[in-house]
Amino acid sequence: MKSKKRVLVKFSGEALANENGFGIDTATLKYIANEIKTLVDNDVGVSVVVGGGNFIRGVSAAGDGLIRRTTGDYMGMLSTIINAVAIQEAVENIGLESRVLSAIEVPEICEPFITRRAQRHLEKGRVVVFAAGTGNPFFTTDTAATLRAVEMEADMIIKATKVDGIYDRDPNKYSDAVKLPTLSYDDALKDDIKVMDDTSIALAKDNNIPIFVYNMMGNNELKKIVVDEDYSTCSVVKRK
Numbered sequence: 001m002k003s004k005k006r007v008l009v010k011f012s013g014e015a016l017a018n019e020n021g022f023g024i025d026t027a028t029l030k031y032i033a034n035e036i037k038t039l040v041d042n043d044v045g046v047s048v049v050v051g052g053g054n055f056i057r058g059v060s061a062a063g064d065g066l067i068r069r070t071t072g073d074y075m076g077m078l079s080t081i082i083n084a085v086a087i088q089e090a091v092e093n094i095g096l097e098s099r100v101l102s103a104i105e106v107p108e109i110c111e112p113f114i115t116r117r118a119q120r121h122l123e124k125g126r127v128v129v130f131a132a133g134t135g136n137p138f139f140t141t142d143t144a145a146t147l148r149a150v151e152m153e154a155d156m157i158i159k160a161t162k163v164d165g166i167y168d169r170d171p172n173k174y175s176d177a178v179k180l181p182t183l184s185y186d187d188a189l190k191d192d193i194k195v196m197d198d199t200s201i202a203l204a205k206d207n208n209i210p211i212f213v214y215n216m217m218g219n220n221e222l223k224k225i226v227v228d229e230d231y232s233t234c235s236v237v238k239r240k
Contacts, residue, residue, distance in 0.1 A: 011049075073137035122152060
């Protein structure tokens with residue numbers, strides 16, 4: 001039975017990459033692990049979904065037609081397992097307990113995803129890392145994040161990005177981009193606002209789970225949002 005606040009944090013695979021955009025940067029892993037620890041130390045149940053774009057993306061792999069899209073997506077799911085195991089190692093290195101649960105069975109290195117098992121791990125205070133997306137092609141890890149958040153009865157979804165919230169246009173390209181501190185699910189579904197994919201936002205709307213978007217490289221940002229309820233350095237998508 002759920003007894004404390006729970007959050008699901010979504011990291012992209014690219015966020016873990018080194019300077020050339022490929023592979024895993026261990027300094028970033030250490031940073032992520034310490035950010036997660038601040039939540040666990042404050043009695044927050046933490047689960048994580050991670051992408052795989054630092055190794056391969058299904059759409060890109062299937063771009064020239066040689067590899068089928070379904071196969072490309074499964075290749076992408078396998079890359080998320082690599083990242084999930086890396087996050088597990090990082091959090092355990094600083095003294096936390098962790099489990100990786102995968103939507104694709106790879107029993108030698110992680111557990112199969114079973115909702116009740118994942119719930120039990122959270123009840124025991126373990127960091128749960130979900131791998132392989134939904135286990136189905138054509139669904140993004142954003143959708144997997146919202147799905148797992150619903151299944152884990154999370155109070156919020158937190159999406160880690162490289163900017164401090166949601167803007168009306170790309171702030172890295174446009175100096176006059178305007179930050180949107182709060183917006184509705186319907187606003188987030190508009191074509192010109194890129195928060196998460198439409199399926200994930202619609203699922204969050206149906207289950208009334210707010211989505212917070214923050215700059216993952218700030219200091220103690222997860223604690224600010226979850227524990228201190230300070231939303232000044234992020235944006236939130238919620239029901240108006």
